[in-house]
Amino acid sequence: MRNIVILISGGGSNMAAIVNAAQREDWSGRYGARVAAVISNKADAKGLLFAREHGIDTEVLDHKVFASREAFDAALASLIDRFDAPGTPALVVLAGFMRILTSGFVDRFAGRLTNIHPSLLPAFTGLHTHQRAIAAGCKFAGATVHLVSAELDHGPILAQAVVPLLADDTADTLAARVLTQEHLIYPQAIAELLHKR
Numbered sequence: 319m320r321n322i323v324i325l326i327s328g329g330g331s332n333m334a335a336i337v338n339a340a341q342r343e344d345w346s347g348r349y350g351a352r353v354a355a356v357i358s359n360k361a362d363a364k365g366l367l368f369a370r371e372h373g374i375d376t377e378v379l380d381h382k383v384f385a386s387r388e389a390f391d392a393a394l395a396s397l398i399d400r401f402d403a404p405g406t407p408a409l410v411v412l413a414g415f416m417r418i419l420t421s422g423f424v425d426r427f428a429g430r431l432t433n434i435h436p437s438l439l440p441a442f443t444g445l446h447t448h449q450r451a452i453a454a455g456c457k458f459a460g461a462t463v464h465l466v467s468a469e470l471d472h473g474p475i476l477a478q479a480v481v482p483l484l485a486d487d488t489a490d491t492l493a494a495r496v497l498t499q500e501h502l503i504y505p506q507a508i509a510e511l512l513h514k515r
């Protein structure tokens with residue numbers, strides 16, 4: 319059985335959607351994988367509570383105690399490796415993990431490292447995507463699931479969801495509409511990726 323390790327920094331609602339999908343009877347065959355661990359760089363990330371309540375191992379690795387980005391990423395990689403299934407490396411899923419990763423880390427997990435970003439990539443990489451989509455006068459917004467490559471918010475696109483951008487939208491209302499779609503496409507994209515491999 320393939321293991322999934324999910325990395326979060328906050329609320330963890332995408333992580334929860336993936337855990338729910340993987341644990342649901344009718345999805346379990348499709349997944350053929352289990353969420354083995356949830357790792358956060360923040361001890362107070364709310365998502366850790368959900369993971370613990372669902373019987374999933376949780377780990378906290380505080381980036382602030384490391385002298386460099388490289389040192390944090392090396393420790394994170396070692397931690398992730400502990401959750402490989404025998405003979406099968408884990409799939410590493412970034413779900414609201416708000417850290418820029420070094421190219422060394424990305425290379426090490428190449429092909430099995432996914433991310434969800436709250437925009438229709440390649441538009442609006444980086445932060446404040448919803449505010450920027452509103453400011454640009456976009457008529458549509460959305461989210462993208464992609465394999466991670468060394469360049470921030472780049473890499474082969476696995477899935478996208480599109481939502482209308484309404485005249486009275488604020489960044490918050492748009493974020494909420496997009497997030498609902500994120501919860502659908504991320505578990506589905508992971509199922510498809512696992513199936514392909």
Ligand code: GAR
Pocket residue numbers: 326327328329330331332333413414415416434435436444461497500
């Ligand atoms: C999601 O909207 C995700 O797309 C975004 O953070 C939110 C996390 O929510 N990710 C990024 O901005 C990464 N660049 P969640 O913790 O409830 O899943």
